[in-house]
Amino acid sequence: MKDATPINLLTGFLGSGKTTLLQRLLTDPAMASAAVLINEFGEVGLDHHLLDRIDDNVVLMKSGCICCTVRGEIADALLGLHSQRARGEIPWFDRVVIETTGLADPFPALSTIQSHPVLRSHFSIANVVTTVDAVNGQNQLADRLEAVRQVGAADVVVITKTDLADEARTADLRAALTRLNPTARQVIAAEAASDDFIASSTALRAEGWEGHAAHDHDHHHHHHHDTADAKIRSFAITVDGPVDWTAFGVWLTMLLNRHGDRIFRVKGILNVAGEDRPVAVHGVQRLVHAPVHMSGWPDASRQSRIVFIVDDLDPARIEASFHVFNRLSEKVLSHRASGCLEGATPR
Amino acid sequence: MCSLCGILGCDDHWTSAVARPGVYTRNTDRLSRRREAADRMKFANAVLSPRRISVSEWQGTSYVLSNPTGRTQIFDSLAHLWPEAETMAGREFDPLDPIYLEQLKALS
Numbered sequence: 041m042k043d044a045t046p047i048n049l050l051t052g053f054l055g056s057g058k059t060t061l062l063q064r065l066l067t068d069p070a071m072a073s074a075a076v077l078i079n080e081f082g083e084v085g086l087d088h089h090l091l092d093r094i095d096d097n098v099v100l101m102k103s104g105c106i107c108c109t110v111r112g113e114i115a116d117a118l119l120g121l122h123s124q125r126a127r128g129e130i131p132w133f134d135r136v137v138i139e140t141t142g143l144a145d146p147f148p149a150l151s152t153i154q155s156h157p158v159l160r161s162h163f164s165i166a167n168v169v170t171t172v173d174a175v176n177g178q179n180q181l182a183d184r185l186e187a188v189r190q191v192g193a194a195d196v197v198v199i200t201k202t203d204l205a206d207e208a209r210t211a212d213l214r215a216a217l218t219r220l221n222p223t224a225r226q227v228i229a230a231e232a233a234s235d236d237f238i239a240s241s242t243a244l245r246a247e248g249w250e251g252h253a254a255h256d257h258d259h260h261h262h263h264h265h266d267t268a269d270a271k272i273r274s275f276a277i278t279v280d281g282p283v284d285w286t287a288f289g290v291w292l293t294m295l296l297n298r299h300g301d302r303i304f305r306v307k308g309i310l311n312v313a314g315e316d317r318p319v320a321v322h323g324v325q326r327l328v329h330a331p332v333h334m335s336g337w338p339d340a341s342r343q344s345r346i347v348f349i350v351d352d353l354d355p356a357r358i359e360a361s362f363h364v365f366n367r368l369s370e371k372v373l374s375h376r377a378s379g380c381l382e383g384a385t386p387r
Numbered sequence: 388m389c390s391l392c393g394i395l396g397c398d399d400h401w402t403s404a405v406a407r408p409g410v411y412t413r414n415t416d417r418l419s420r421r422r423e424a425a426d427r428m429k430f431a432n433a434v435l436s437p438r439r440i441s442v443s444e445w446q447g448t449s450y451v452l453s454n455p456t457g458r459t460q461i462f463d464s465l466a467h468l469w470p471e472a473e474t475m476a477g478r479e480f481d482p483l484d485p486i487y488l489e490q491l492k493a494l495s
Contacts (some may be wrong), residue, residue, distance in 0.1 A: 160399075285413070286426045289402035290434060291482060297469035300483045311473070312411075319411040323400075333411035360407035361482045364491050365434070371495040372433045373426050 044164035045122075047136045048237045049149055052171030053180045053187045053199045054142030054295035055201035061171055061229055062139060068234040075133035077117050114138065114152050115159060122162050136163065137237065143186050146170075154327055165329065169237060170194035171229070174205035177213050181220070185374045188272055191220050192304030192349045193324045196236050200229040220277060221348050222274050223307045271352040272304070277359045279344040279366070287369035292328065293323070300326035302353055307348035309334070321346075402427070409413040431468065437490035438476040442468065 050057045059078075065071055124130045146168055153159055170190045173180070177199070180187040191197060197217055202210050227236055281369055288310065296303060303378055306323040320332040348358060403423070405416040405426050413423035419468065424444055431442050445451045445461065449470065452475055453459045469480055481487060 080396060083435075272487040286402075286423065286430050290427065290430050293402065293465065293481045294421065294434070294469050294480055297473075298479060315411075323401075328401040330401055330407070332409055357483045357485075361488060364495075365482070365489045368491055368495045369430060372430050 044162055045136060045164050046166035047118075047138060048166050049140065049154055049168045050148055050171070051140045051146045051168060051190045051193070052142065052198075052200075053173065053177075053184065053190065054175040056142065056171040056177070056180075057198075057229060058142070058171050061198055061232060063198065063302045065232065065234050065237060070234040070238060071135070071137075073131070073133050074135040074137050075121055075130075076112070076137045076139070077121075078139040095184040096246060110358070114149050115156050118153070118159055118163060122307055123158075135166075138166075145180065145186055145189045145215070146202060147189070147327065150193070150324055153200045155267075165207075166191045166248045167195035167237070168324070169196045169198060170214065170224075171198045171200050172217065173200050173215055174202045174210045178209075178355065181216060188220065188351075189325075191217060191224070192272075194221055194224040197221070197224045197226045198232050198236070199226060202230065203226050210287065212373070220272060220274065221305065221349055223305065223349075268328055272351045273355075274305075274347060274351065275355040277346045277348070277362060279311070279346075280364070283309075283344050284366055284369035284373065285310075287365045288312075288321075292323075293387050295358070295361070296323065296326045296328070299353060302350060302351040304351065305349035306309050306346065307336070309344065311342050311344045317346075318342075402465060427465075433494055434480075434491060435472060437487060438472070438480070438493065440472055440476055440479070442472075 045386075050058050050062060066074070066076070090383075118136065121130070121133070121136065125133060142145060148170070150165055153163055153165055170193065172191065177187075181191065199210065199213065205213075217224070217226060225236075259329070271315060292306070296306075303323075303325060306321065306328070308321045310319045310321060311321045313334075318334045318337055320334050322332070323327045346362075348355070348360075403420070404412040405412050406412050406415050413419050424447070428442060428444055435442060440452055440454050442450055442452050447460050449463050450465070451459055451461050452471055454467075454475055458475065460471050460475055464466070473479055
């Protein structure tokens with residue numbers, strides 16, 4: 041199958057420097073053949089040969105499942121780009137960058153790309169890049185849930201305006217970002233390179249897994265007890281034994297159906313029963329990307345590790361629930377353990 | 388078609404992703420696809436059982452939920468299993484509900 045065109049979603053709160061970052065990155069030769077979709081023309085001008093505007097017109101409201109959360113305008117813009125490219129009406133592009141509005145939750149855009157019947161065959165989400173302003177970032181994270189959701193969805197967080205903030209402020213912000221989303225890579229805007237866009241999150245580089253669990257019960261940075269991010273936390277579940285894939289799928293689907301609004305992020309590396317290599321699972325709110333079969337384990341422990349970023353959900357309950365489902369699989373799907381798989385008659 | 392919102396072609400789910408390079412899926416050859424589907428139905432029925440609902444695959448393309456009074460509901464995607472099951476049961480399937488978890492523990 042032909043490779044899908046990667047999409048980078050660039051998000052970040054109002055005035056956090058999305059366009060400035062994009063403007064600089066587009067000058068890099070590696071980004072020369074990227075098509076750019078923006079939501080609004082801001083104060084910073086962009087000069088790029090493949091620049092199109094998304095009109096914010098149609099939004100189908102969600103009613104419970106991810107395919108109901110489709111942003112019509114993003115779908116139309118991408119379909120337009122795809123057919124124009126196929127007909128040779130526009131220069132060839134091998135990547136799309138979508139800049140969302142500053143107040144947007146990135147989830148509808150992600151679900152549109154993943155669940156649209158045509159788009160999902162032609163485009164894939166490479167990563168979510170979120171800009172956070174070093175001067176105002178802390179306050180925005182404290183006051184605005186959108187800002188927290190943007191950071192929660194990020195694969196890469198680009199910290200902007202560090203030249204305007206003192207070092208202590210930037211360090212505080214970085215600690216807060218780590219607490220909110222330990223799975224995201226943090227980059228200072230001045231040092232950001234096109235590699236940050238080009239790298240695919242689905243590759244899930246092994247080094248990204250180190251130290252996640254260390255942030256598990258880190259409460260050192262609770263500066264804002266009465267604010268939007270006070271109840272938001274990340275934690276990791278670690279599992280020693282193998283994970284049953286079928287039970288995990290049913291469990292996570294049920295969990296996200298009921299609590300997807302409060303689960304900003306799920307990122308896991310699983311020791312799936314019967315598999316030598318780990319499986320990476322990666323989701324944002326109700327949306328779970330196609331699982332990735334990794335090439336090898338990042339360490340010798342072979343422990344399954346699932347990182348969650350949640351809003352006011354009890355980590356102990358999530359962990360207990362996981363174990364109930366995983367244990368139930370031993371009983372319900374016992375034919376696997378007894379090695380009589382070959383004799384099983386599929387219905 | 389999505390039975391909730393009417394969008395067409397919404398029949399895939401991450402647990403049975405289309406086989407592509409690098410993607411982990413058991414949706415590869417006929418045998419493993421059927422075996423995984425059978426196991427999934429078996430497990431889903433176990434976790435549905437505390438609410439007396441059952442699910443089965445229908446023609447390999449859809450799913451049918453039914454309850455003891457004979458009500459049935461057809462849907463196309465596993466993504467809709469839990470919203471549909473909640474509608475039929477008239478209550479939530481919450482994997483964090485301690486009472487529900489106790490019911491599941493009693494099964495194993």
